Amino acid sequence: MINLEFKAEVQPLAERLKETAETGRKQTAEALQTCAAMIRDQAKILCPVKTGKLQKSIQIRKETEALSVGVSAGGGEASYARFVEYGTSRKKAQPFMRAALALAKLLVVKAVGSAWRKALEGEVGA
Numbered sequence: 001m002i003n004l005e006f007k008a009e010v011q012p013l014a015e016r017l018k019e020t021a022e023t024g025r026k027q028t029a030e031a032l033q034t035c036a037a038m039i040r041d042q043a044k045i046l047c048p049v050k051t052g053k054l055q056k057s058i059q060i061r062k063e064t065e066a067l068s069v070g071v072s073a074g075g076g077e078a079s080y081a082r083f084v085e086y087g088t089s090r091k092k093a094q095p096f097m098r099a100a101l102a103l104a105k106l107l108v109v110k111a112v113g114s115a116w117r118k119a120l121e122g123e124v125g126a
Contacts (some may be wrong), residue, residue: 006035011017025067027115031071035108036060040071047073047084054078058097073097 040060048054057078061070073096074081115123 008108020122024116024119028112029067031053032067032108033062033110033113034058035104035111036056036062036071038107039100039104042103043071043073043096046096046099048096049092054081054084057081071097071100 025096039062040058042057043058047058048088049055053076054073058073058074059070063069081097083091084094085097086095
Protein backbone atom coordinates (compact mmCIF):
# COMPACT_ATOMS: atom_id res chain seq x y z
CA MET A 1 0.00 0.00 0.00
CA ILE A 2 1.22 3.47 -0.88
CA ASN A 3 -0.08 6.55 0.91
CA LEU A 4 0.59 10.04 -0.31
CA GLU A 5 0.02 12.99 1.95
CA PHE A 6 0.11 16.65 1.09
CA LYS A 7 0.16 19.38 3.69
CA ALA A 8 0.00 23.09 3.20
CA GLU A 9 0.57 25.55 6.01
CA VAL A 10 -1.85 28.33 5.15
CA GLN A 11 -1.86 30.25 8.42
CA PRO A 12 1.29 32.29 7.62
CA LEU A 13 -0.14 33.10 4.20
CA ALA A 14 -3.48 34.11 5.70
CA GLU A 15 -1.72 36.38 8.19
CA ARG A 16 0.42 37.93 5.46
CA LEU A 17 -2.66 38.57 3.32
CA LYS A 18 -4.40 40.24 6.26
CA GLU A 19 -1.36 42.48 6.88
CA THR A 20 -1.12 43.29 3.17
CA ALA A 21 -4.82 44.16 3.02
CA GLU A 22 -4.51 46.57 5.95
CA THR A 23 -1.33 48.11 4.57
CA GLY A 24 -2.93 48.43 1.13
CA ARG A 25 -5.99 50.05 2.66
CA LYS A 26 -3.88 52.62 4.52
CA GLN A 27 -1.75 53.35 1.46
CA THR A 28 -4.86 53.67 -0.71
CA ALA A 29 -6.44 56.09 1.77
CA GLU A 30 -3.32 58.26 1.71
CA ALA A 31 -3.15 58.15 -2.11
CA LEU A 32 -6.82 59.08 -2.43
CA GLN A 33 -6.39 61.97 0.01
CA THR A 34 -3.46 63.29 -2.04
CA CYS A 35 -5.44 62.93 -5.28
CA ALA A 36 -8.47 64.64 -3.76
CA ALA A 37 -6.28 67.59 -2.77
CA MET A 38 -4.99 67.83 -6.33
CA ILE A 39 -8.52 67.67 -7.77
CA ARG A 40 -9.71 70.30 -5.27
CA ASP A 41 -6.85 72.61 -6.20
CA GLN A 42 -7.44 72.13 -9.93
CA ALA A 43 -11.19 72.75 -9.51
CA LYS A 44 -10.42 76.00 -7.69
CA ILE A 45 -8.22 77.08 -10.60
CA LEU A 46 -10.88 76.17 -13.19
CA CYS A 47 -13.81 77.60 -11.19
CA PRO A 48 -15.31 80.78 -12.64
CA VAL A 49 -15.03 83.58 -10.09
CA LYS A 50 -17.40 86.48 -9.54
CA THR A 51 -17.59 86.80 -5.78
CA GLY A 52 -15.25 83.94 -4.81
CA LYS A 53 -17.93 82.14 -2.75
CA LEU A 54 -18.17 79.19 -5.12
CA GLN A 55 -14.41 78.82 -5.29
CA LYS A 56 -14.12 78.93 -1.51
CA SER A 57 -16.83 76.26 -1.20
CA ILE A 58 -14.71 73.64 -2.99
CA GLN A 59 -13.43 71.24 -0.36
CA ILE A 60 -12.36 67.69 0.31
CA ARG A 61 -15.03 65.41 1.73
CA LYS A 62 -13.85 62.25 3.48
CA GLU A 63 -16.03 59.32 4.43
CA THR A 64 -15.10 57.95 7.83
CA GLU A 65 -16.23 54.34 7.44
CA ALA A 66 -15.64 53.62 3.76
CA LEU A 67 -12.41 54.02 1.87
CA SER A 68 -13.75 57.06 0.08
CA VAL A 69 -12.60 60.60 -0.49
CA GLY A 70 -14.42 63.16 -2.57
CA VAL A 71 -14.35 66.78 -3.57
CA SER A 72 -17.48 68.88 -3.30
CA ALA A 73 -18.53 72.38 -4.30
CA GLY A 74 -21.53 74.43 -3.35
CA GLY A 75 -23.72 74.55 -0.32
CA GLY A 76 -24.36 77.50 1.94
CA GLU A 77 -24.01 80.77 0.06
CA ALA A 78 -22.72 78.90 -3.01
CA SER A 79 -25.69 76.59 -3.52
CA TYR A 80 -25.68 77.51 -7.22
CA ALA A 81 -22.65 75.28 -7.96
CA ARG A 82 -24.64 72.77 -10.02
CA PHE A 83 -26.01 75.56 -12.23
CA VAL A 84 -22.48 76.75 -13.00
CA GLU A 85 -21.20 73.20 -13.56
CA TYR A 86 -24.07 71.98 -15.75
CA GLY A 87 -25.55 75.22 -17.05
CA THR A 88 -29.18 76.27 -17.29
CA SER A 89 -31.58 77.09 -20.10
CA ARG A 90 -30.24 80.66 -19.96
CA LYS A 91 -26.60 80.13 -19.08
CA LYS A 92 -23.95 77.96 -20.71
CA ALA A 93 -22.31 75.27 -18.53
CA GLN A 94 -18.89 76.10 -17.10
CA PRO A 95 -17.70 72.69 -15.90
CA PHE A 96 -14.94 73.03 -13.37
CA MET A 97 -15.48 69.97 -11.16
CA ARG A 98 -15.80 67.45 -14.01
CA ALA A 99 -12.87 69.10 -15.80
CA ALA A 100 -10.70 68.82 -12.69
CA LEU A 101 -11.62 65.15 -12.30
CA ALA A 102 -10.92 64.46 -15.98
CA LEU A 103 -7.45 65.95 -15.59
CA ALA A 104 -6.70 63.79 -12.53
CA LYS A 105 -8.49 60.55 -13.44
CA LEU A 106 -5.40 58.71 -14.70
CA LEU A 107 -3.39 59.96 -11.73
CA VAL A 108 -5.96 58.52 -9.31
CA VAL A 109 -5.86 55.11 -11.01
CA LYS A 110 -2.05 55.09 -10.97
CA ALA A 111 -1.86 56.22 -7.33
CA VAL A 112 -4.22 53.50 -6.11
CA GLY A 113 -2.44 50.88 -8.22
CA SER A 114 0.92 52.00 -6.85
CA ALA A 115 -0.35 51.85 -3.26
CA TRP A 116 -1.45 48.24 -3.67
CA ARG A 117 1.66 47.26 -5.59
CA LYS A 118 3.81 48.59 -2.74
CA ALA A 119 1.68 46.79 -0.16
CA LEU A 120 1.91 43.51 -2.06
CA GLU A 121 5.65 43.85 -2.55
CA GLY A 122 6.19 44.78 1.11
CA GLU A 123 7.85 48.07 0.26
CA VAL A 124 5.69 50.16 2.55
CA GLY A 125 7.78 52.32 4.81
CA ALA A 126 10.96 51.50 2.87
